[in-house]
Amino acid sequence: MPRYTIVLALIVFGVACVPSPKQDYTLEQIGKLESLVELMRVKAQAADPLFKQRKQASFSEGELQAMMQGAARVQASATTVARRFGKSRKQPFGELAMKLGNSSTELLAAAQARQSARVAAALEAMRGACAACHRAFK
Numbered sequence: 001m002p003r004y005t006i007v008l009a010l011i012v013f014g015v016a017c018v019p020s021p022k023q024d025y026t027l028e029q030i031g032k033l034e035s036l037v038e039l040m041r042v043k044a045q046a047a048d049p050l051f052k053q054r055k056q057a058s059f060s061e062g063e064l065q066a067m068m069q070g071a072a073r074v075q076a077s078a079t080t081v082a083r084r085f086g087k088s089r090k091q092p093f094g095e096l097a098m099k100l101g102n103s104s105t106e107l108l109a110a111a112q113a114r115q116s117a118r119v120a121a122a123l124e125a126m127r128g129a130c131a132a133c134h135r136a137f138k
């Protein structure tokens with residue numbers, strides 16, 4: 001591959017994509033992370049692919065399984081953010097971290113119940129919590 005193609009690819013993908021977390025953490029490891037940025041990268045990696053499906057009227061079994069896994073990761077990250085930073089940062093930081101945690105719990109329950117409308121609503125609520133916190137604190 002010519003060098004300029006590689007450079008171009010780095011520019012295009014580097015700008016378009018959020019950096020990945022340093023590794024594929026277990027839920028237990030997510031609970032021990034201390035870096036807010038790394039916790040955010042875990043959230044983005046888990047949630048962004050799910051958010052793309054939020055307008056769907058129904059979900060395949062595979063999509064529901066992915067929802068459950070992603071929801072558990074966002075939940076672990078959100079509760080860790082709330083625990084580590086919820087008191088030191090001014091409100092509504094901790095409240096929004098908890099709101100994200102609660103809506104990922106709801107996503108998990110909705111996916112387990114295989115209720116598509118509930119899944120879609122939980123995805124919208126999660127997305128709203130990310131956006132509200134970024135507007136106020138990022």
Ligand code: HEC
Pocket residue numbers: 018019036037040041043044047048074081093094096097100126127129130131133134137138
């Ligand atoms: C409680 C507040 C809060 C919530 C909720 C929240 N974020 Fe963040 N997020 C932040 C803050 C603050 C930063 C800036 C961190 C910094 O640069 O020090 C950030 C930064 C980020 C970044 C940039 C990371 C980087 O590489 O620099 C991404 C990506 C991100 N958030 C994704 C998400 C996603 C996806 C969600 C929802 C699933 C979410 N965040 C929910 C507060 C929040």
